[in-house]
Amino acid sequence: MKGKTTIYDIAKKLGITAATVSRALNDNSRISKATKKLVLETAKEMNYEPNKLALALKKGKSNNVGVIVPYINRNFFSSVIRGIEEELYPKGYNVIISQSHESEEREKEIVNNLMNAQVEGILMSLSKSTNKTAHFNQVLSKNIPLIFFDRSLNIAGVSSVTIDDFQGSYKATQHLIGQGCKRVAHMTVGKELGIYRQRFDGYKQALEDNDLPFDDNLVVELKSDIEEGKQAAQKLMNLQDPPDAIFSSTDHGALGAIKWLQGNGYSIPDDVCVVGFSNEPFTQFMELSISSIDQSPLEMGKMSAKVFLEQIKDKKVKIEKKVVLSPKLIIRDSSSKHIVPNKKAN
Amino acid sequence: MKGKTTIYDIAKKLGITAATVSRALNDNSRISKATKKLVLETAKEMNYEPNKLALALKKGKSNNVGVIVPYINRNFFSSVIRGIEEELYPKGYNVIISQSHESEEREKEIVNNLMNAQVEGILMSLSKSTNKTAHFNQVLSKNIPLIFFDRSLNIAGVSSVTIDDFQGSYKATQHLIGQGCKRVAHMTVGKELGIYRQRFDGYKQALEDNDLPFDDNLVVELKSDIEEGKQAAQKLMNLQDPPDAIFSSTDHGALGAIKWLQGNGYSIPDDVCVVGFSNEPFTQFMELSISSIDQSPLEMGKMSAKVFLEQIKDKKVKIEKKVVLSPKLIIRDSSSKHIVPNKKAN
């Protein structure tokens, strides 16, 4: 019972040849109705299932795509992956996932490994520490579609699906200003990643467009970390001229800030308005729900998958598609001053 | 530039045969130091990478394992997957993930598909609606390790890694009683899944062991849903003899309950103590943090992977391992009455 039944088995049983069986199974035109029916029946009867490995070796197509994210158990990434899987599963593709742990070395290794596994495409979010791009040459030169999502880098031949971080940031800042805030602080993350740079730029631009001065003291850098968010808030509020709003590039930073503010007698949003980024699930659950920027990870995943499918369709044509999704500002308690009474009920 | 360099290419270049190249690459003993070195050098020079598909077909080993979960973007499942990936990656396995969407039909399809893809093992959490187990026969009969995690079913030949849901539930209830609560309500989920049945049993047993009466009115069934949690809380508190504690089988149910209670003048934990289940990230972030049962998903994933590795090691021996992890009760604000003043500072 070990070995699966092969087309050869069923050929032998029927006294015909494996080639004929193959044809019957593949709706080949050059086959008689009768034998086709016969083959199909006995195939079912013998529980025949095609060996995808053999097929893969033969065709040079594995029906696998590789997905690389820093960590899979981060809500944003797992949601993107969900989108990818749901789009690709109906098309017969299997999704192989790996985690780079934000390490360029590991990312390199994984890309290598995926290429050996003959994946038909790689969909990934760059690791924070990735500087060099040499490890992508092998995949591009082999004409394997490479798609970056969220964290992208401008490389010839690679497509990308991102959100407009600048715009999201701009919207958030604009919203805070619209709430009457005059001194908007910004919590950012190390600028290794372009996305944080763009969020910073969006923030700055919104200030400028509203004739508000940019103050270096109001910008503080931290990791996406609650503890650091607390410290940052403390630092900001202890300034001579403290902010009346905080826009954080991460929800965790925003959360930390809120916790510190609440613990130190500040009223939110009346004293300080806060907006985060990412729309992590917890932001809506809080008693004081947190305003945030939604990145629509599911759509990002689906879109990435679609771009892949498009690209795989005709590989002769070199497509390089840059999709930029629009972020949505979700206004919640943490930034809703009761200026317009009927604007919010909760 | 399309085709990869094969051992045949490098053999031709060196004027030797592919077999020799293969031997050199595989540390075979029967080869001279000189040619071995030569081969290795030119292999590197030509950017040779083994084609895993060919290798897989040859050996009947794909180096892939399949992982099936209901939805990948649920914190618990994505954390388990993280554990699995981190344990298996160093061993050279790739992780293929699929989502059952809680549908037996889809689960069946996926199992089939994974078998065709020649995976070397399947690690999965059953879908809620799975009743029949016929689709597992093919994997067991082919001697492919099948490991259930979290949601399990007793099938001969399949290993499982679960937590002791009974114990977790017992601990939670015991804790509530220890806080002085006399009427502990329980929110459960449809008993299609054994885990919720066991949680119910643990709850009941704890009551019994503390000489507290079991009251059917205090048990309400809902999905893991905030809205339903609210309704359930309302229903419970409107009883003639309302509860002074709620133990919910899910964190989302607990959250809903808390939101309703807070919105209706109840004080937590003074009027009502609440404990959830799963230790979702948001439970610790709330201003009023929520007590919960931690299921250590990461360890569950790692353990599942280890069981798989053990099983694959010698396939002659039929191993059937049942690992039961101990859940941890995490006591937070929502159930910490200020009985012992110095017990909690926050």
Place this chain on the structure above:
DNA sequence: TTGTACGCGTTATCAG
């Protein structure tokens, strides 16, 4: 130590 020949399961290209 190396070469020869075959097989893994499938499809494709020839003939017939």
Place this chain on the structure above:
DNA sequence: CTGATAACGCGTACAA
């Protein structure tokens, strides 16, 4: 319409 044969890339008895 069907059968024989080669090929996908690799590993490995067997022979030399």
